Amino acid sequence: MENIHIPGSHDGYFVPTVDFNYQNGVCEISGESFLEETNVFYAPLIAWIRDYTKTGLPLIFNCKLTYFNTSSTKSLLDIFKLLKKYELEGGQVTVNWYYDNEDLDLEEAIQDYINDTGLTINMINF
């Protein structure tokens, strides 16, 4: 499996920085997500995670997004549902979300993900 690296940018739209590493099983997404074509951006990321879960190896998902629009919200939900499915199938999954605990809207959004998926998301203040 190839690693994924997408450098983030803020040129018209907000592209998050993405680093998915097959060797150490750490997936990280950070910055802001507000894309022109959200599905086109996230489809390969979701496909990568799906392929990774076939290996049976542990996966750490670090999220450091500070802002995401509605369509990104949906794509992230798809990722978290996939992770939960992997967990239920016996996979070792750790999800950490690094955020500013003064951002109450973000805190609420993370909580919504926890409630909607049943996934444990460690909310880490930074």
Place this chain on the structure above:
Amino acid sequence: MKTFFIFLLYSSCFLLSCATQPSKMSFKPIPYDIGVPFFPDSMNIPENNPMTVDGVRLGRYLFYDERLSGNPSKPMSCATCHKQEHSFECGMEVFSDGRPIGNSGKKTPNVMLPLINLVWNNSGYFWNGLINKDNPQLGSEKYGVKPDSVFNMTNIESTVWMAIRAPHEMDGDISQAVKMIKKDNFYRELFFKAFGTTEINIDLISKAIAQFIRSLVSFESQFDQFMAGKIQLTESQMRGLMLFTTEGADCFHCHGSPALPLWTTNMFMNNAKDVDFEGQNDRSVVTKNPMDKGKYRVPTLRNIEYTAPYMHDGRFKTLDEVLEFYNNGLKRSPYIDPLSINTNHGGMHLTDNDLKDLKAFLLTLSDTAFIHDKRYSNPW
């Protein structure tokens, strides 16, 4: 001899000036304070006719003066039909359908609208908003009035010359009306105090009457007393208020609320009472927009108790009939207003008790102080 002629000359000048122009120093117009702080700030007062105490006073005399028709054999004033006890509509005692018969024997095409709180109407007068600041029309071929800037159709002033000439109103003669008013010396001082001139013409007559009409302000209903914390409403009235201001009866989107104390939005709406609009003199006649078919002004609900019959054509004689219409009688057409969600199922479908409560609330909007206010009654 020379001295005599000089004396004669000076005497003539002196006497003439007394006759035509009292000293300019004595024209001191006092602004008229409408005095309703909880109503909107934006008032429809044209720059060329600011309201003054003496302007309103003059207007009141003219409003009630039957010489306004210019026809001694058919005297008629504004007040002939616009009666204070009916919030300056005509009521149903004389004309059972609420449509007066003019001096020509013709009926008015629609029932009246009340003359209250008009100064806050910025969207146009009459049922279809024909009289509005953007109307470029001058004069009227139909009424035999020449196109002149005095005979415009932009504001309340315009309704005066129209009323004098309209066959279904005074069917009168403007120049005769002016002559008859001029003849009465009583008016010279009033015109001077109002406008700084003893000249009397239709322009100043219209302006004065318009000032009086703008002064007709109603804001002391039972509900206003409640809002000021002076009285309590009954449980039924409170339930009625709740129905009025929720999507149960959904009256508030068009007729306002405590936050919109004019109790009208002054907009034009199609309230789903018709499906055939052929021949109607509705809003579409003014805007030329076919989507405005069936739209008429939303009248104020202030003093609604006194202003039967209801709707532009007076089809409903009582408030109960109106409520029954809104409860079960709404009709779909391609022109229904997008705000009228109750039309989706033919009406509000409230219970009899709900309707009683709604009516009880509507009656709290009656302002007995207004209909008895001596400042608005016949001064003659």
Place this chain on the structure above:
Amino acid sequence: MTKSIIGLILFCLVCFRVSAQTKDGIKFTFTCQDKALKLNEMIYYSSNKQSYKVCQCQFFLSNIEIIYKDKKRKKIENSIHYTDIEIPKSLVWYPENGFNLENADSLEFTFGFDSTQNRSYRFKNPPENLMFWPDYLGGGYHYMKTNILYLDKDNNINAFNCHIGRGQIYNSENKPIKYIDNDFRIKIPIKRVDNFAVINLDISTIFDYPNAVLFSDYGGIMNNQKAMKMFCENIKAAFEK
């Protein structure tokens, strides 16, 4: 001599720049199904295949904030704007003197009003005063009124009002016991057109995404907090389009 000429040129450039600076502001646009909105034309279909036309759209935005490329933020406190698709001058907003979009990265604003600003009777004059939200339903003002007409399955014309404001929680006797503020913050990347940042509202998204709406499920929603919350999700997406 050369220095003087250079100095003169520089001076002229500065003058040009100063005189070329115009007032920056915000422009509001409306789309429906990704094209410029056509009002009062029955040409649109919701994702539930209901035919509709858009008749009116009015909304309030407040507390606009610019976020610059260097992450600095400038919030214009107590800024409020009323937009009405039928009032052309409301489609342009100059939030304040010195509103400057140079090096701006994104805009953030509140849809509607926050709880401290959403006070009844604060607007005395039209058109803003027409947006009042009844006291029984929570008071303050509508954040939005989007009014449409649609055709039902029998091809009859019906009205639907997407009216958003304070929501209510009711007790078993159907009396409101609590009020919910439905305002929210939205952030969008800057879209510049000349000296304006454009805020677009895609009306079709209000009815389609992320929640597909069936108009015939509703008439009005002012006393339906669940529906208003759902529509708020869609409205957020509609501003993001």
